Amino acid sequence: MYVVIFRASIRSLDDEYASVAARMRKLAMEQFGCLEFHAVAEGRDEVALSYWPSEEAIRAWKAHPEHVLAQKAGRERWYASYSVQVARVTRAYHGTS
Amino acid sequence: MYVVIFRASIRSLDDEYASVAARMRKLAMEQFGCLEFHAVAEGRDEVALSYWPSEEAIRAWKAHPEHVLAQKAGRERWYASYSVQVARVTRAYHGTS
Numbered sequence: 001m002y003v004v005i006f007r008a009s010i011r012s013l014d015d016e017y018a019s020v021a022a023r024m025r026k027l028a029m030e031q032f033g034c035l036e037f038h039a040v041a042e043g044r045d046e047v048a049l050s051y052w053p054s055e056e057a058i059r060a061w062k063a064h065p066e067h068v069l070a071q072k073a074g075r076e077r078w079y080a081s082y083s084v085q086v087a088r089v090t091r092a093y094h095g096t097s
Numbered sequence: 098m099y100v101v102i103f104r105a106s107i108r109s110l111d112d113e114y115a116s117v118a119a120r121m122r123k124l125a126m127e128q129f130g131c132l133e134f135h136a137v138a139e140g141r142d143e144v145a146l147s148y149w150p151s152e153e154a155i156r157a158w159k160a161h162p163e164h165v166l167a168q169k170a171g172r173e174r175w176y177a178s179y180s181v182q183v184a185r186v187t188r189a190y191h192g193t194s
Contacts, residue, residue: 002184002187003102003182003184005100005102005146007135007146038104038142038144040137040138040139040142040143040144041137041139042137042138042139045135045137046137047135047137047144047146049102049104049144055187075192080193081191081192081193082191082192083189083190083191083192084189084190084191085100085186085188085189086186086187086188086189087099087100087184087185087186087187088184088185088187089182089183089184090099090152090183090184090185091182091183092180092181092182092183093180093181094178094179094180094181095172095178095179095180096177096178
């Protein structure tokens with residue numbers, strides 16, 4: 001399993017942001033095989049984790065025309081800076097108390 | 098490079114939490130080779146990302162006695178549930194707008 005770690009410094013989120021973000025999440029999960037999506041924002045810091053079965057699925061999603069437009073809006077309007085890391089999960093564990 | 102993705106559902110953070118968290122971060126970076134640490138919390142959701150040169154460094158850090166005590170406090174007091182994923186970074190890119 002692969003994880004994409006999107007980290008961003010938020011510049012300004014407008015009305016369109018929430019609808020585009022929801023649409024992207026739905027597309028990723030329903031049409032590109034995204035397994036899970038989890039985003040957390042605190043002040044200007046955003047971290048969004050998405051989990052994928054393969055690097056091919058990630059590449060296909062990155063190149064999807066509607067997603068390319070969303071990435072452009074992200075760079076030009078919503079985010080001051082961002083970074084993306086793609087990583088292969090080698091171990092995982094969890095617990096409840 | 099490796100990343101450890103710590104995700105937790107916060108139960109209750111007491112006065113000790115902030116000092117232990119700061120101490121753990123300092124220890125990880127100064128004595129265990131942690132390259133970067135970035136944590137974001139929104140409501141009850143916490144995501145903490147730490148970056149490491151190797152899996153060996155991660156294992157050594159996980160087993161450090163002071164860190165083991167902090168993990169126990171996390172399970173018993175601060176977090177309702179948590180998950181940890183260790184992943185090897187295969188690609189990374191970033192941008193500013």
